[in-house]
Amino acid sequence: MINYFYVMLKLLIFLVTGILWCNISLANNLKVVDGDTIILNGEKIRFSGIDTPELKQTCLQNDKKVNCGVSAKILLIKKIGNNTTECISEGKDFYKRTLAECFVNGESLSKFLVRSGYAFAYRKYSTKFIDDENFAKANKLGMWAMKFQYPWDFRKE
Numbered sequence: 001m002i003n004y005f006y007v008m009l010k011l012l013i014f015l016v017t018g019i020l021w022c023n024i025s026l027a028n029n030l031k032v033v034d035g036d037t038i039i040l041n042g043e044k045i046r047f048s049g050i051d052t053p054e055l056k057q058t059c060l061q062n063d064k065k066v067n068c069g070v071s072a073k074i075l076l077i078k079k080i081g082n083n084t085t086e087c088i089s090e091g092k093d094f095y096k097r098t099l100a101e102c103f104v105n106g107e108s109l110s111k112f113l114v115r116s117g118y119a120f121a122y123r124k125y126s127t128k129f130i131d132d133e134n135f136a137k138a139n140k141l142g143m144w145a146m147k148f149q150y151p152w153d154f155r156k157e
Helices: 002-021 070-082 107-113 132-139
Strands: 024-026 030-035 037-040 043-048 059-061 064-066 085-092 098-104
Touching: 030 070, 037 085, 043 107, 070 107, 098 107, 107 132
Parallel strands: 043 098
Antiparallel strands: 024 085, 030 037, 037 043, 059 064, 085 098
């Protein structure tokens, strides 16, 4: 009985410590900057583990130019809608932006964007969304139905 009490006490301490150290933000004031960056309550947040096309980036679909960067932003805006956005911070990047995974109604926005074909698994930093990218690619969703340049290559030009 005493052993059970100590196990439960340790578990409670672990949970409380985790809650105190967890960086969670809820949206009161949200602005979508581009497909993988938002400003939430004045804090610039870059979605970790993914990369979306730049706003000025275009793709070719049936020999027609498509503003795929703008499309990614619009898709994100529509997905968020009037819902509360919750972000879990994972640190800061080189530009001092908060890196986070953000959710709407419990669904990861990063996973949604990658699985829809308008974001890529950013393998340089994470392997978390590779299966979602493979799904979009196999089903020719979003940019996978177009001729495109990866965002990291586009930025080099």
